[in-house]
Amino acid sequence: MQFGLSEEQVLLQDNVARFLTDNVPLDAVRAYADGGDDATIWQGLSELGVAALLIPEEAGGIGLTPLDAAIVAECLGYNTAPAPYLGSAVMAPTALAASGGDHTELLGELAAGSKRIGIAFGEAIGRRNDAGVTVAGASLDGKALFAFDDAADAYLVASNDKALYLVDADAAGIKPLTTIDKSRRTVELTFDGSSATQISDDPEVFNTTLDIGRVMLAADTLGAAQNMIDKAVDYAKEREQFNRPIGSFQAVKHMCAEMAAGLEPCRAMVWFAAHALAELPDEARLTACHTKAHLAEVGKFVAKTATEVHGGMGFTDLLGLHYWFKRCGANRQWLGAPELVRDEAAALQGLA
Amino acid sequence: MDLSFGPEYEAFRAEVREFLNDHGDKAPRNAALKSDELISWQKRLIEHGYTARTIPEAYGGFGAEPDIIKSRIIAEEFADARVNSGMGGQGISMLVPTLLEVGTEAQKLEFIKPTIHGEMVWCQGYSEPGAGSDLASLKTRAELDGDEWVVNGQKIWTSTAHLADWIFCLVRTEPDAPKHKGISFLLFSMDTPGIEVRPLVDMTGVANFNETFFTDVRVPKQQIVGNRGDGWLVANAILGHERDSLGDPNVTLTRLNALTELMKTETVNGERMIDNPVYRDRLMQIQGRVMAMRFNELRILSSRINEGQDAKLARMVTKLQGTELRHDLEGLAIDIMGEVGLSYEDNPYTRGAGSWQSQYMFFLGLIIGGGTSQIQKNIISERGLDMPKEPKFEMGAL
Numbered sequence: 001m002q003f004g005l006s007e008e009q010v011l012l013q014d015n016v017a018r019f020l021t022d023n024v025p026l027d028a029v030r031a032y033a034d035g036g037d038d039a040t041i042w043q044g045l046s047e048l049g050v051a052a053l054l055i056p057e058e059a060g061g062i063g064l065t066p067l068d069a070a071i072v073a074e075c076l077g078y079n080t081a082p083a084p085y086l087g088s089a090v091m092a093p094t095a096l097a098a099s100g101g102d103h104t105e106l107l108g109e110l111a112a113g114s115k116r117i118g119i120a121f122g123e124a125i126g127r128r129n130d131a132g133v134t135v136a137g138a139s140l141d142g143k144a145l146f147a148f149d150d151a152a153d154a155y156l157v158a159s160n161d162k163a164l165y166l167v168d169a170d171a172a173g174i175k176p177l178t179t180i181d182k183s184r185r186t187v188e189l190t191f192d193g194s195s196a197t198q199i200s201d202d203p204e205v206f207n208t209t210l211d212i213g214r215v216m217l218a219a220d221t222l223g224a225a226q227n228m229i230d231k232a233v234d235y236a237k238e239r240e241q242f243n244r245p246i247g248s249f250q251a252v253k254h255m256c257a258e259m260a261a262g263l264e265p266c267r268a269m270v271w272f273a274a275h276a277l278a279e280l281p282d283e284a285r286l287t288a289c290h291t292k293a294h295l296a297e298v299g300k301f302v303a304k305t306a307t308e309v310h311g312g313m314g315f316t317d318l319l320g321l322h323y324w325f326k327r328c329g330a331n332r333q334w335l336g337a338p339e340l341v342r343d344e345a346a347a348l349q350g351l352a
Numbered sequence: 353m354d355l356s357f358g359p360e361y362e363a364f365r366a367e368v369r370e371f372l373n374d375h376g377d378k379a380p381r382n383a384a385l386k387s388d389e390l391i392s393w394q395k396r397l398i399e400h401g402y403t404a405r406t407i408p409e410a411y412g413g414f415g416a417e418p419d420i421i422k423s424r425i426i427a428e429e430f431a432d433a434r435v436n437s438g439m440g441g442q443g444i445s446m447l448v449p450t451l452l453e454v455g456t457e458a459q460k461l462e463f464i465k466p467t468i469h470g471e472m473v474w475c476q477g478y479s480e481p482g483a484g485s486d487l488a489s490l491k492t493r494a495e496l497d498g499d500e501w502v503v504n505g506q507k508i509w510t511s512t513a514h515l516a517d518w519i520f521c522l523v524r525t526e527p528d529a530p531k532h533k534g535i536s537f538l539l540f541s542m543d544t545p546g547i548e549v550r551p552l553v554d555m556t557g558v559a560n561f562n563e564t565f566f567t568d569v570r571v572p573k574q575q576i577v578g579n580r581g582d583g584w585l586v587a588n589a590i591l592g593h594e595r596d597s598l599g600d601p602n603v604t605l606t607r608l609n610a611l612t613e614l615m616k617t618e619t620v621n622g623e624r625m626i627d628n629p630v631y632r633d634r635l636m637q638i639q640g641r642v643m644a645m646r647f648n649e650l651r652i653l654s655s656r657i658n659e660g661q662d663a664k665l666a667r668m669v670t671k672l673q674g675t676e677l678r679h680d681l682e683g684l685a686i687d688i689m690g691e692v693g694l695s696y697e698d699n700p701y702t703r704g705a706g707s708w709q710s711q712y713m714f715f716l717g718l719i720i721g722g723g724t725s726q727i728q729k730n731i732i733s734e735r736g737l738d739m740p741k742e743p744k745f746e747m748g749a750l
Contacts, residue, residue, distance in 0.1 A: 001421065002354045003647075003654035004661050067353055233737050248740040250730065256737055257729035261669040265648035268666065272647040275353045287643065294640035342636035343629070351612070351626055351635075 033182035046113025059107035070274035077223030092117035118152030120144035165196035181330035214292035221299035228306035293338035299328035403438030412465030443474030477521030535583035599674020682712035
């Protein structure tokens with residue numbers, strides 16, 4: 001019995017973390033937030049194998065597990081790194097593999113990082129405003145909100161009834177949707193008889209893809225929140241008031257302890273949920289739902305508390321702490337807000 | 353990541369299940385301390401190695417090699433079957449491990465066997481009215497007079513002192529030494545003249561706690577564990593032990609399942625509580641937290657059997673998180689029942705024999721006891737996050 005990361009996984013974590021520390025410092029996040037692109041970052045990550053992580057070896061990938069993917073997601077969250085990871089490296093490859101179709105060529109392009117697939121799942125989870133995606137033959141109509149990301153070559157679109165389609169970016173109307181999270185970008189997709197390729201009409205393929213997406217967002221929050229705790233603890237040790245470090249005041253150190261106490265069990269939860277996706281099919285969906293929802297709650301608490309530990313500085317743009325605050329906030333709402341996801345968890349157990 | 357325990361352990365699990373299947377119905381429920389029923393069940397458990405498992409046979413135990421996984425399987429299966437998994441109490445959970453660590457051979461032979469067999473019941477004399485979180489400031493003193501220690505002072509929160517045969521007690525023997533270095537760890541019979549036990553009724557309505565007063569209590573000199581002045585070290589070795597055992601996620605899971613069942617049967621205006629989205633969401637929030645703590649526990653277990661896996665912080669947070677979670681869980685049960693949730697004692701509308709109410713209050717007691725949540729937060733921040741300590745002020749310096 002061994003519950004935790006293997007030596008290879010620790011190595012993967014170290015490699016990705018080192019790359020991000022060197023190549024995606026806060027200035028790089030700011031540059032992206034100011035309108036730059038993430039092409040260089042994604043190219044570098046692809047050279048590390050990040051884009052190919054989940055893609056089977058026979059399709060040109062590395063064939064690693066969802067737990068490996070969660071490790072990378074945690075690193076990306078830790079650095080609030082702009083990257084099309086969630087769609088291109090995780091959800092699209094998962095959907096393509098689960099569909100049973102032959103997508104070798106496309107998977108090869110994804111593995112190489114030369115093609116990006118965005119995701120538009122919101123309308124199959126919870127439609128807002130007048131959005132919704134309907135199907136007529138081999139084309140789509142309607143509107144998908146908050147599709148991720150803004151530089152995709154094609155989008156994996158979930159229709160209202162959870163069928164999955166691939167739509168070329170050229171075939172859809174694309175309008176940027178600004179959100180509070182400037183470390184990643186979302187768009188509105190408009191379909192008007194847009195030609196689409198069906199990937200699968202089996203809701204299980206949609207569900208499997210959604211499960212892994214949710215676990216990755218939870219892992220991203222794990223990393224982002226961990227970074228916020230690290231920053232808050234460092235700040236509290238350095239910042240002095242009343243002739244002592246503020247971290248020596250119980251009011252402040254207890255805030256830090258509460259954050260750590262909330263987040264540390266989340267690490268095991270993310271590991272388990274990611275492991276379950278591949279190895280424990282009976283538990284996978286329920287743990288994915290709970291992990292998504294629980295990390296959303298703990299992430300929200302840490303984001304607020306860590307900002308407060310920084311006092312007025314936490315509120316400014318000078319430290320850039322708000323990028324992490326907003327990253328946690330976006331992860332909370334994407335692919336199902338916690339209340340909606342918990343309702344799914346209840347339904348899975350026959351309780352709703 | 354490998355969550356299987358392997359065939360050897362699965363065979364062991366099957367063995368435990370068979371025992372529970374064959375004998376589980378003989379397990380006592382709510383039996384009094386030292387009742388024949390409890391003692392004979394305890395004996396049966398020890399014979400099968402399901403409690404006192406690693407205590408050497410010479411001291412009345414089962415004598416197995418320590419095996420963390422087997423211990424865990426036993427705990428899981430007993431919790432799952434809701435069968436009494438053996439006696440607890442501070443003698444068994446705290447004194448026995450201490451004696452095994454630092455007791456003399458004579459002390460081990462004299463005390464361990466009757467203690468683990470439930471024939472000798474202990475209470476713990478640590479806290480005092482003026483020494484709670486700052487335990488090392490305790491003032492109960494013991495002075496050597498010939499071959500005897502003479503103990504004077506007062507203890508508080510002495511659980512089961514009114515039922516206990518013996519007490520293990522922290523006393524100040526070196527009044528001139530720094531506060532942590534002047535304490536010794538004594539054992540003495542509660543029948544010794546000069547001991548007065550006054551019950552302290554707690555919020556659940558039970559008088560399990562006591563105030564215990566010592567007036568010229570004479571204790572044979574050799575009834576000291578460890579050396580003179582080493583009592584703080586002796587006591588601390590097992591305080592960690594106590595914290596680890598509070599808020600066990602396996603038990604919490606059992607309670608969560610009971611709560612889910614309760615929500616399926618309780619109704620308001622004819623609607624099952626589980627069908628009410630507000631209450632159901634609260635249940636799901638708790639379920640998510642229970643899950644996180646269960647996986648945290650798996651990680652801790654794994655760190656104990658695999659070299660080089662760090663779970664220090666994961667371990668440090670279990671008492672704080674586990675007890676708060678349990679308190680919230682029991683509180684939700686009361687909330688879903690509304691006014692019915694107030695029912696207590698002889699009220700005919702009481703559910704689960706009043707366990708939701710008593711556990712709700714009991715876990716508030718555990719949030720405070722065994723190192724308060726605030727002390728836990730000091731430990732997590734200072735030892736886990738390496739944050740600076742609160743400056744210490746000497747009396748009169750301000």
